[in-house]
Amino acid sequence: MVALDRVIASKLDRLSVPLRVRLPSGATLGPQSAAVELVFHDPTALSRLAAGNLGALAGEVVAGKVSIDGGMRDLMKVVAALAPDEGQGLRPPPWQRIWANLKSAHLHSRAKDAAQIRYHYDVSDEFYQLWLDPLRVYSCAYYRDPDMDLTQAQVAKLDHICRKLDLRKGERFVDIGAGWGGLLFHAAENYDVKATGITLSQNQFDHVSGMIRQKGLEKQITIELCDYRDFHPDRPFDKLASVGMFEHVGRTNMASYCQCIRDLLRPGGMALNHGITLTGLDDATVGGRLGEFIEHYIFPGGDLLHISQVIRHMSEAGLEMVDTENLRPHYARTLWAWSDRLEARLSEAEDILEQTLPPTQAGQVLRAFRLYLAGCALGFEESWTSLFQILLTRPDGAPTAKDLPGARSSYPFRRDYIYDDRSN
Numbered sequence: 001m002v003a004l005d006r007v008i009a010s011k012l013d014r015l016s017v018p019l020r021v022r023l024p025s026g027a028t029l030g031p032q033s034a035a036v037e038l039v040f041h042d043p044t045a046l047s048r049l050a051a052g053n054l055g056a057l058a059g060e061v062v063a064g065k066v067s068i069d070g071g072m073r074d075l076m077k078v079v080a081a082l083a084p085d086e087g088q089g090l091r092p093p094p095w096q097r098i099w100a101n102l103k104s105a106h107l108h109s110r111a112k113d114a115a116q117i118r119y120h121y122d123v124s125d126e127f128y129q130l131w132l133d134p135l136r137v138y139s140c141a142y143y144r145d146p147d148m149d150l151t152q153a154q155v156a157k158l159d160h161i162c163r164k165l166d167l168r169k170g171e172r173f174v175d176i177g178a179g180w181g182g183l184l185f186h187a188a189e190n191y192d193v194k195a196t197g198i199t200l201s202q203n204q205f206d207h208v209s210g211m212i213r214q215k216g217l218e219k220q221i222t223i224e225l226c227d228y229r230d231f232h233p234d235r236p237f238d239k240l241a242s243v244g245m246f247e248h249v250g251r252t253n254m255a256s257y258c259q260c261i262r263d264l265l266r267p268g269g270m271a272l273n274h275g276i277t278l279t280g281l282d283d284a285t286v287g288g289r290l291g292e293f294i295e296h297y298i299f300p301g302g303d304l305l306h307i308s309q310v311i312r313h314m315s316e317a318g319l320e321m322v323d324t325e326n327l328r329p330h331y332a333r334t335l336w337a338w339s340d341r342l343e344a345r346l347s348e349a350e351d352i353l354e355q356t357l358p359p360t361q362a363g364q365v366l367r368a369f370r371l372y373l374a375g376c377a378l379g380f381e382e383s384w385t386s387l388f389q390i391l392l393t394r395p396d397g398a399p400t401a402k403d404l405p406g407a408r409s410s411y412p413f414r415r416d417y418i419y420d421d422r423s424n
Contacts, residue, residue, distance in 0.1 A: 017081040036070035055289035072374035117200040131341040136180035139244035140331035158186040167191035171238040177245025181208035240271040258317035267396030297368040323391035335377035
């Protein structure tokens with residue numbers, strides 16, 4: 001154990017950000033002035049820090065073997081300093097990429113996808129309500145104006161999507177992975193479309209169904225509890241959105257997912273896919289096995305691709321990419337807003353979780369979410385992950401604009417329409 005202490009002491013001496021470590025014996029390593037202290041209750045957990053296995057170290061925090069004394073923002077500065085190779089993406093060897101494909105195929109049956117979605121999204125509606133905005137929009141906000149708060153930025157994001165899709169009165173619109181319905185209601189109430197949403201989360205389905213009845217929108221909005229692969233409407237839609245959903249699809253299903261988008265669109269229709277991607281090429285990810293923590297504790301079955309791979313799959317499905325926007329820093333700010341809101345109400349969060357979970361499990365879930373929100377904020381700040389909105393069309397071959405005979409879709413091939421004043 002003395003040798004392990006020396007390894008950790010040497011690591012702390014080399015860190016660019018101060019960190020103090022309290023050993024199970026009560027002795028401390030590192031500067032006393034550090035803003036963050038990791039308190040080790042179990043000596044076996046020390047090996048995680050010594051080896052630089054940050055994902056496993058985070059798991060020890062969730063298990064209660066390590067405690068954090070300090071704020072999440074200060075902790076993430078330490079994590080960034082501890083990341084191997086200064087946070088540069090590490091490309092996996094060929095065998096590991098083959099294994100990832102096999103694993104993806106195993107994890108993404110219909111039954112497993114449903115279980116994985118409910119594992120995360122059905123934790124507790126009240127828990128999510130505590131730190132999300134009032135509409136419970138659980139995806140990257142759009143800080144169109146620098147002074148916007150979270151609530152304003154989420155509404156701006158919903159409107160940004162509707163504007164990009166150029167939603168028109170009476171159009172048929174579908175939202176794949178509708179969450180708690182924020183986009184459905186915004187599109188129906190502000191753009192007068194007939195909106196349909198699908199979800200695999202029972203809690204979200206129940207919430208949206210109740211809101212539809214409460215608002216008296218039964219003739220304008222419908223919600224389905226089903227897998228996107230089993231959604232077969234009687235006719236295609238004019239416009240489609242998928243927000244924060246395709247991260248759950250799995251790389252082995254990405255081709256069929258893109259084909260599904262095409263099949264749900266009428267010829268000439270438009271779709272917007274909003275989701276997280278890897279920043280590194282060839283499946284390169286930051287070291288320290290941080291992704292394994294997210295997959296194990298937060299998003300089982302989560303699977304990220306590089307934006308180039310995503311667009312390739314979409315092109316192979318017969319969709320045309322007409323606009324792509326990177327909102328990566330917006331997601332960092334969104335996640336920090338969520339993290340700060342949760343940190344301000346930790347006691348309430350634990351009480352809420354204990355209403356549906358045993359106390360030990362409630363504590364573990366809360367610790368996992370604290371690390372997940374702050375850790376993902378760091379990941380987007382450091383460009384370890386990215387967030388793209390991809391606007392797509394299903395070309396129909398028919399000219400739709402006199403001056404642009406090759407348009408072949410509803411997309412005007414000019415971006416002015418997104419920002420036009422629509423107050424009149």
